[in-house]
Amino acid sequence: MTDFEFTESELARGEALFRAPCDFVLGAVAVDGLPADGRPEIAFAGRSNVGKSSLINALTGRKTLARVSVTPGRTRELNFFTLGAQGPDGNGSAYLVDMPGYGYAKVSRSAVKGWTRLIEDYLKGRRELKRVFLLIDARHGLKANDRDTMKLMDESAVSYQGVLTKADKPKLSELEAVIAKTEAELAKHPAAFPHLLVTSAKEGVGIPELRATIAGLTSNDVEP
Numbered sequence: 001m002t003d004f005e006f007t008e009s010e011l012a013r014g015e016a017l018f019r020a021p022c023d024f025v026l027g028a029v030a031v032d033g034l035p036a037d038g039r040p041e042i043a044f045a046g047r048s049n050v051g052k053s054s055l056i057n058a059l060t061g062r063k064t065l066a067r068v069s070v071t072p073g074r075t076r077e078l079n080f081f082t083l084g085a086q087g088p089d090g091n092g093s094a095y096l097v098d099m100p101g102y103g104y105a106k107v108s109r110s111a112v113k114g115w116t117r118l119i120e121d122y123l124k125g126r127r128e129l130k131r132v133f134l135l136i137d138a139r140h141g142l143k144a145n146d147r148d149t150m151k152l153m154d155e156s157a158v159s160y161q162g163v164l165t166k167a168d169k170p171k172l173s174e175l176e177a178v179i180a181k182t183e184a185e186l187a188k189h190p191a192a193f194p195h196l197l198v199t200s201a202k203e204g205v206g207i208p209e210l211r212a213t214i215a216g217l218t219s220n221d222v223e224p
Helices: 008-017 054-062 109-125 144-156 172-186 207-218
Strands: 024-028 041-046 078-083 092-098 129-135 159-163
Touching: 041 054, 041 207, 054 092, 054 109, 054 159, 054 207, 078 159, 109 129, 129 144, 129 207, 159 172
Parallel strands: 041 092, 041 129, 129 159
Antiparallel strands: 024 078, 078 092
16 A cells, blocks of 8 residues: 565564564653653554554554443553563663654543643653654544644654554545555655554454564664
């Protein structure tokens, strides 16, 4: 669907990275509560109910690592998980960060405002943040909330990459149209990585490729 291909070695490194234990470390409600150990961070952002928790669970091979909920807006913190081989301190070589979903949420306006501020503060000044994977529902494509987040990351020079979720839901012709439209729009943004990833947590589509991408960002010594 996209013209970017991964080598067998890259795919093997991605599999090796996620073969290590992936455990919850902490949930931060403010940037002053973030880890201070300097490990690289890979974050997942997206609109509420985009399928973020399902995708994280599929990546890590866990069914309940990230809580899946039918209620949009369930993630209310920056949730940090270990990623990669365990070091002497018991932590992984990097962090996977599950960000609060933006957009629709059945909570108070003040709560939504607080999460929005947390997301903005994290994206603006986190040097450990190697890339944000912007999750986009394959049934709908980019929405206004996604564009607001993209603008923020462009202004903050935060590298981000589009990831279509729920690719098993639309018809093939509809999916191809969304892919083409999304790629064209992402190409106009200076901080956006040019290759769109297409995934389905349910079918396992794109999971090896996303793992390989993350492995390339977080470590140069992951053994296949």
